[in-house]
Amino acid sequence: MGYRGFCLYLVLLALSLEPQNLKSEELTCNPNDLRALAGFSNCLESAIAGWNGTITPDCCTWTGITCDNSTVSGRRVVGLEIGSKRLTGKICESLAGLNQLRVLNLSHNFIWGTLPAELFRLQNIEIIDLSNNDFLGSINNKGMCTISTRIQVLNFSNNHFSGQVPKDLANCTFLNHLSFDGNSLSGSLPETLFQLKYLSELNLQGNSISGALSNGIGNLSNLVKLDISSNLFSGVLPDIFGSLARLEHFSAMSNSFTGLLPNSLVNSPSLQMLNLNNNSLSSTININCYSMKNLLSLDLGSNLFHGPIPNSLSSCRRLKTLNLAHNNLSGKLPNNYRNLKSLTHLSLSNTSLNNILSALRILQYCRNLSMLVLTMNFHDEQMPNDENLHFKNLNSLILANCKLRGSIPQWLSSCHKLQLLDLSWNHLGGSVPSWFGNFESLFYLDLSNNSLEGEIPKSLTELQSLISENITIDEPVSSFQLRTARQGGPILSYRQISSFRPTLDLSYNNLQGPIWPDFWNLKRLHVLNLKENNLSGPIPNNLSGMTGLEKLDLSHNKLSGEIPRSLVNLSFVSTFDVSYNHLCGEIPEGGQFDTFPSASFEGNNGLCRAEYCICQSDQTPIHSPREKKRIIIGLPFEIGAATGFVLTVIYCFMSRLSFP
Numbered sequence: 001m002g003y004r005g006f007c008l009y010l011v012l013l014a015l016s017l018e019p020q021n022l023k024s025e026e027l028t029c030n031p032n033d034l035r036a037l038a039g040f041s042n043c044l045e046s047a048i049a050g051w052n053g054t055i056t057p058d059c060c061t062w063t064g065i066t067c068d069n070s071t072v073s074g075r076r077v078v079g080l081e082i083g084s085k086r087l088t089g090k091i092c093e094s095l096a097g098l099n100q101l102r103v104l105n106l107s108h109n110f111i112w113g114t115l116p117a118e119l120f121r122l123q124n125i126e127i128i129d130l131s132n133n134d135f136l137g138s139i140n141n142k143g144m145c146t147i148s149t150r151i152q153v154l155n156f157s158n159n160h161f162s163g164q165v166p167k168d169l170a171n172c173t174f175l176n177h178l179s180f181d182g183n184s185l186s187g188s189l190p191e192t193l194f195q196l197k198y199l200s201e202l203n204l205q206g207n208s209i210s211g212a213l214s215n216g217i218g219n220l221s222n223l224v225k226l227d228i229s230s231n232l233f234s235g236v237l238p239d240i241f242g243s244l245a246r247l248e249h250f251s252a253m254s255n256s257f258t259g260l261l262p263n264s265l266v267n268s269p270s271l272q273m274l275n276l277n278n279n280s281l282s283s284t285i286n287i288n289c290y291s292m293k294n295l296l297s298l299d300l301g302s303n304l305f306h307g308p309i310p311n312s313l314s315s316c317r318r319l320k321t322l323n324l325a326h327n328n329l330s331g332k333l334p335n336n337y338r339n340l341k342s343l344t345h346l347s348l349s350n351t352s353l354n355n356i357l358s359a360l361r362i363l364q365y366c367r368n369l370s371m372l373v374l375t376m377n378f379h380d381e382q383m384p385n386d387e388n389l390h391f392k393n394l395n396s397l398i399l400a401n402c403k404l405r406g407s408i409p410q411w412l413s414s415c416h417k418l419q420l421l422d423l424s425w426n427h428l429g430g431s432v433p434s435w436f437g438n439f440e441s442l443f444y445l446d447l448s449n450n451s452l453e454g455e456i457p458k459s460l461t462e463l464q465s466l467i468s469e470n471i472t473i474d475e476p477v478s479s480f481q482l483r484t485a486r487q488g489g490p491i492l493s494y495r496q497i498s499s500f501r502p503t504l505d506l507s508y509n510n511l512q513g514p515i516w517p518d519f520w521n522l523k524r525l526h527v528l529n530l531k532e533n534n535l536s537g538p539i540p541n542n543l544s545g546m547t548g549l550e551k552l553d554l555s556h557n558k559l560s561g562e563i564p565r566s567l568v569n570l571s572f573v574s575t576f577d578v579s580y581n582h583l584c585g586e587i588p589e590g591g592q593f594d595t596f597p598s599a600s601f602e603g604n605n606g607l608c609r610a611e612y613c614i615c616q617s618d619q620t621p622i623h624s625p626r627e628k629k630r631i632i633i634g635l636p637f638e639i640g641a642a643t644g645f646v647l648t649v650i651y652c653f654m655s656r657l658s659f660p
């Protein structure tokens with residue numbers, strides 16, 4: 001019996017059940033509720049596992065259904081919780097038949113369509129979670145709080161709802177959680193929203209809500225969490241935070257707020273997390289740590305703040321995460337930052353900071369520091385080589401694009417926990433120290449665009465976390481938005497460090513010598529970039545052991561010999577470049593090689609796609625004398641390939657003629 005048949009069966013069953021037939025000791029679900037569930041199931045396109053009237057007609061035993069113990073006319077359905085069941089299809093009016101329903105949870109499915117107004121005829125409903133589905137259309141004008149006045153939790157996150165935030169929410173007096181984040185809501189916030197005096201959590205992030213944040217928000221005196229980030233809010237922040245005495249978490253990043261930090265905000269004793277990243281706030285940073293005793297995380301990055309790096313922040317003793325990057329600040333790191341003993345994540349990129357030696361000497365007293373981002377500062381300074389520097393807990397150091405001179409310092413070798421090191425876009429010389437191989441957790445190393453010389457240390461082929469270890473990294477306590485690591489470079493977001501791909505990037509240096517065959521050990525490496533060096537010798541045959549590789553760039557070196565056929569087995573490689581080397585012979589065919597563009601091979605002595613094209617000992621290609629027609633000597637690759645193709649077609653054509 002298909003599920004539609006099943007649904008019909010349910011309806012018939014429901015109609016045949018009469019309450020008086022039921023003995024009180026074997027109460028089953030109320031027939032009206034059974035009928036409503038059958039109708040509900042009918043509108044969905046997929047059957048719900050665990051809902052089978054043949055096995056048991058008592059819907060109270062079905063997956064996700066909760067009933068009360070009512071004895072009058074069968075047990076009433078009070079909970080319908082069928083999240084993460086891969087359900088598709090729509091929900092329909094019959095749901096309104098479940099008039100005792102208190103909890104409706106359909107989250108994490110693929111349910112679509114507009115909201116039926118009947119949903120809000122459920123007068124006992126308290127919790128509605130429709131998050132992570134494909135609902136669309138307006139939420140407005142459904143009369144949502146006219147009958148369903150007992151709603152406490154409304155979670156519509158991550159759907160495709162559009163239109164305005166509904167005005168009629170105000171009659172849902174008991175609402176305490178409201179989540180509309182991750183939709184396409186627009187317009188301004190209705191003032192009626194601010195009548196919800198029990199509201200403790202309001203999530204509106206990731207919509208297109210515009211206008212000012214009105215003073216009315218100050219009426220939401222029970223708010224604990226307010227997130228309006230990634231919207232189109234503008235104007236100044238209202239000075240009402242004194243009324244929000246329970247507010248712990250306020251995030252308004254990526255809007256267009258202007259003006260000063262309101263006085264009540266920078267004095268909030270309850271706030272633990274404040275994120276105003278990527279707005280146009282200006283003036284000086286006037287956080288009052290003596291009032292903000294609970295502040296754990298402060299992100300004021302990417303604004304228009306000016307003045308020196310604020311001295312006073314050092315009194316926020318509980319601060320774990322601090323981001324002031326990309327502001328027009330200046331000067332030295334204040335000496336008293338050494339008192340920030342709880343600090344774990346710090347970014348001061350592009351803040352015109354100078355004196356790197358002094359900054360590092362101060363920060364080493366922040367013993368719990370695990371991530372330090374100082375990109376785009378200290379222009380033309382010397383990389384300090386003070387052997388007394390110790391960063392025992394540092395797992396990420398990002399010091400790119402500072403034009404630092406000198407060499408890779410010895411003190412780094414004592415950062416045993418290092419997982420991520422980015423020293424790219426500096427002017428560092430000398431060699432890559434062999435002690436890099438001792439970093440047991442290092443999985444992301446970017447030394448690109450320096451002046452490093454000598455061989456690639458063989459020890460890099462022994463990096464444990466690229467061989468076997470699982471990669472885990474401490475994430476900041478809250479969002480830690482760090483934009484472009486380096487001007488003009490790729491946009492790197494260090495927001496989710498663990499999402500970084502395991503990488504060795506030594507490109508744009510002066511490295512010499514071979515590519516070690518032992519690189520095959522690095523099974524967990526995703527990106528190997530050795531572009532623009534002076535590497536020579538062959539491409540080792542067993543690089544095919546780097547089974548996790550997605551990008552391999554060996555271009556602009558002096559590599560010779562053939563491209564090993566075994567590389568065809570690198571099944572995840574989507575970017576491959578060996579152009580501008582001294583390679584010769586046949587380009588392997590099959591696997592991912594059939595997808596690489598010819599630009600990946602150009603600028604070599606004699607690479608070709610035809611058969612019988614082999615490397616001579618003197619590195620120039622020779623061709624089988626029997627196959628004169630397919631000889632391709634010293635032609636630029638594209639022409640060679642094209643010629644090869646044409647000749648192959650001719651050859652095939654002719655062979656068909658001779659073997660009809």
Ligand SMILES: *[C@@H]1O[C@H](CO)[C@@H](O)[C@H](O)[C@H]1NC(C)=O
Pocket residue numbers: 001002003006047051052053054055
């Ligand atoms: C219900 O259960 C019966 C007996 O196990 C089975 O034959 C039938 O296919 C099931 N129906 C659905 C819709 O799962």
Ligand SMILES: *[C@@H]1O[C@H](CO)[C@@H](O)[C@H](O)[C@H]1NC(C)=O
Pocket residue numbers: 067068069
């Ligand atoms: C119904 O009764 C059972 C047993 O007495 C009890 O465990 C259960 O919590 C009750 N359910 C409700 C919804 O009241």
Ligand SMILES: *[C@@H]1O[C@H](CO)[C@@H](O)[C@H](O)[C@H]1NC(C)=O
Pocket residue numbers: 082083084105106107108127128129153155
């Ligand atoms: C709804 O169910 C999901 C699991 O599918 C759960 O994570 C979520 O907390 C539930 N929602 C509510 C409001 O309890």
Ligand SMILES: *[C@@H]1O[C@H](CO)[C@@H](O)[C@H](O)[C@H]1NC(C)=O
Pocket residue numbers: 107108129131153154155177179201
């Ligand atoms: C929806 O929001 C409510 C209230 O914040 C929460 O309890 C529930 O877990 C959320 N649902 C999911 C799927 O996260």
Ligand SMILES: *[C@@H]1O[C@H](CO)[C@@H](O)[C@H](O)[C@H]1NC(C)=O
Pocket residue numbers: 146167168169170171192
């Ligand atoms: C609240 O409900 C009353 C009547 O039930 C209605 O007149 C009023 O307009 C509603 N308020 C809002 C803000 O929807």
Ligand SMILES: *[C@@H]1O[C@H](CO)[C@@H](O)[C@H](O)[C@H]1NC(C)=O
Pocket residue numbers: 191192194195216219
């Ligand atoms: C906020 O509360 C004040 C005083 O209770 C009231 O006068 C005002 O109308 C309220 N504002 C909003 C937007 O609800």
Ligand SMILES: *[C@@H]1O[C@H](CO)[C@@H](O)[C@H](O)[C@H]1NC(C)=O
Pocket residue numbers: 254255256278483
């Ligand atoms: C910064 O905010 C603007 C909107 O104000 C948005 O378009 C942009 O994507 C945000 N940038 C980042 C890096 O989040």
Ligand SMILES: *[C@@H]1O[C@H](CO)[C@@H](O)[C@H](O)[C@H]1NC(C)=O
Pocket residue numbers: 306307328
């Ligand atoms: C940065 O601040 C200085 C004064 O401290 C000012 O002269 C300069 O114009 C500002 N730069 C920007 C880009 O706002």
Ligand SMILES: *[C@@H]1O[C@H](CO)[C@@H](O)[C@H](O)[C@H]1NC(C)=O
Pocket residue numbers: 326327328329350484486487
């Ligand atoms: C660096 O900061 C200056 C001054 O605040 C700003 O003009 C510039 O756009 C910033 N650069 C980047 C890449 O963020």
Ligand SMILES: *[C@@H]1O[C@H](CO)[C@@H](O)[C@H](O)[C@H]1NC(C)=O
Pocket residue numbers: 341342343368
């Ligand atoms: C430093 O980190 C350790 C381990 O996580 C923690 O127990 C300790 O309290 C932290 N110190 C400070 C001052 O926060």
Ligand SMILES: *[C@@H]1O[C@H](CO)[C@@H](O)[C@H](O)[C@H]1NC(C)=O
Pocket residue numbers: 401403425426449508
């Ligand atoms: C190398 O770094 C400099 C800045 O130091 C930058 O101007 C240049 O574009 C970078 N080159 C590459 C290829 O990334």
Ligand SMILES: *[C@@H]1O[C@H](CO)[C@@H](O)[C@H](O)[C@H]1NC(C)=O
Pocket residue numbers: 469470
């Ligand atoms: C690595 O992860 C896999 C699966 O994610 C797990 O089975 C294995 O035990 C982990 N190994 C270590 C050393 O943590």
